[in-house]
Amino acid sequence: MDHGDLGGGTALLTDRYELTMLQAALNSGTAGRRAVFEVFARHLPDGRRYGVVAGTGRLLDAIEAFTFDDPALEFLTSHGIVDEPTAQWLESFRFSGNIWGYPEGDCYFPDSPILVVEGTFAEAVLLETLVLSVLNHDCAIASAASRMAQAAQGRPLIEMGSRRTHEMAAVAAARAAYISGFATTSNLAAGRRYAVPTTGTSAHAFTLLHDSERHAFKAQLASLGEATTLLVDTYDVERAVRAAVELAGPALGAVRIDSGDLAVMARRVRDQLDALGAPDTRVVVTGDLDEYGIAALAASPVDGYGVGTSLVTGSGAPTASLVYKLVARADGPDADAPMRPVAKRSAGKPTRGGRKSAVRRMDAHGTAFAEVISTGEPTPGPRDRVLHVPLVREGAVVGRESLERARERHAQSVRELPPTALQLSKGGPAIPTEFVEGGPRS
């Protein structure tokens, strides 16, 4: 993945302090100490039952592109951000450590160590901001999308929020929504880059462009065929539906309603379509829908939902509040120095030292009942699902997989949660997080 005129790399998509810490550590001789950082959320967004890991695939691409080219180094030195020795170190930098993580699409809970980065302090600290940017955004979107997918109960969801978020965030949002079960996206860049299926036909402007609604429908049908979706709420819905079926015939693919009381309108339009002899023409609704609006339409004759704003803004939780914390480091400068757990004691934001492993513990029916996090060597029981998979090994990406695989995994991961996980009402995490102390793994 290229991030544009930042010199082809992603290395400046970072906070200045990552580089000043690097410089000070190089200077003091601590930069080469082995270190383990972990990514986790202290809590889920208010009332949410689970989170969804997303962005892993994008992150692996971004880490591969995390290098400093000459213009980037020139910027850093000419602005006094780093000194010459640090710039020289950066010139040949490539991440050479190891990364494990929860696989993309899996669910997570408070304190789940969804990513573990192991390397020298220097190389691991440099990745902090980029790791968090990618995961905080994509996990927030995927977590909201998953609730919408549960609310839709199998009816297809169309992601159409590109216009309500940053133009590149839109592409990532479409990808994250697809992992969580959305059927399609309006975003063409997501179609091209990630092969997310795309959809879309027309807006009100197309109707207004023509001398009449009938002219507009005729023009759309002539160009896109009778399987298209006609937008019927520019003027008068009843008249528009009548014209749509008259012009397209019973093979008309769908009509879209974008305003009004969607439950009332969907019922009226469905009845009208049936009466007009178009029982197979689908009814698609759009317009400020979120998971609650979708759920409220469960008993209405709706064949598909378009979701925009609430999806790309994480439905009230636009960021996943993930943090990246140093949890262990070598006890001294030598390469074979033993690792020791470390933790800050800041008021209200303490961290738990030591490198973690994690399993999801299942009951006899295959339903999850606890997220078990251990600082010892993992000894999974027969019904424990081990949660970490290798993503990067000695700098080489080993965890790349298809988006379809992540999408399947997400569906499976939700299925194994207890039924409370699927409630839209506010509540605590679907399963508790339990800590098990043990000898340090590293």
Added chain:
Amino acid sequence: MDHGDLGGGTALLTDRYELTMLQAALNSGTAGRRAVFEVFARHLPDGRRYGVVAGTGRLLDAIEAFTFDDPALEFLTSHGIVDEPTAQWLESFRFSGNIWGYPEGDCYFPDSPILVVEGTFAEAVLLETLVLSVLNHDCAIASAASRMAQAAQGRPLIEMGSRRTHEMAAVAAARAAYISGFATTSNLAAGRRYAVPTTGTSAHAFTLLHDSERHAFKAQLASLGEATTLLVDTYDVERAVRAAVELAGPALGAVRIDSGDLAVMARRVRDQLDALGAPDTRVVVTGDLDEYGIAALAASPVDGYGVGTSLVTGSGAPTASLVYKLVARADGPDADAPMRPVAKRSAGKPTRGGRKSAVRRMDAHGTAFAEVISTGEPTPGPRDRVLHVPLVREGAVVGRESLERARERHAQSVRELPPTALQLSKGGPAIPTEFVEGGPRS
């Protein structure tokens, strides 16, 4: 501006229906009709007094890059998104119309026509999604940032939210925050691309990396000098402040507190610094601050605020809810056909037809009291400030300006609002929007 592996262009950062509408309009002979689209918000986010225009400079770059290269066209045709004639039309596409807008940094209100796009329907409809993505994101961030800047009452604000939003949105957020009065950003890409001043020194991980806090402070001071900012809340704040002054001397630049009750801690640390003979060492606070948290610290001895999550998520309003609506089009296919206003009548979302002009009306003291929007030829009075400036003329960008200019304009635009505009409490828009009917301007 390059948007990465989308072929160098921005044209796929769009919704599929823009292209299917184009195809149907080309097919029906309506694509070449002159059209006027406008961007506006039906309302401000709940309780906000004003919005801030931001993203204009980024948008002009993105429009220049809005072209379809061979890989993009190949994607579109091989996936059946457009037919061959449409692909041929796209191959030579460049926007050749005119764009006016509120200049970047200016304030806006409900229904303010902050952008007016005039061209053929084909070329103007194609820009819809990209225009909205850029403006909805950047205006949302700038609007939140402006409230924070007012709350800070001249104390410097540091933007440090990169890790809480999409990695490219982070760069745009840093830019938008700077327009609204933030002093610096942690984001290096924003420093490189937009010359936003950058800042940042160290995190808790740096302290934890070293064998003791004192070792860490020594290392940072040795590398970054005594003017640096030391983070003092990893273990015990009082002990850390004592060590900091002992090691750095009274010329220590600043200490940063990232946890606890910031008002209590700031007072304690200020007193301690003064007692230790370091009255010029500044106290910087960070940690889940928003405009209310900043305001609550107005009476505390704080010399700077770092703001992260709440800034990049628009402090509760992550999108500006701007829409892009067709308001006028040629009444027929001829190039000299007269323009006519058009508007949809969708329930709850009607639009107001006709191309608009706008002025901000001032009283004798130079204080704004109304946003006056007219569909007639603008006839500004002596105390009216005309709000549209030319941005693109016959396809050529004419509205480029420095970020510093936008920043100055924002400060001026806020100064001319009535005092209620600066209240953080929820309320209506600071000035009312008034519509004046008149003959169509176009």
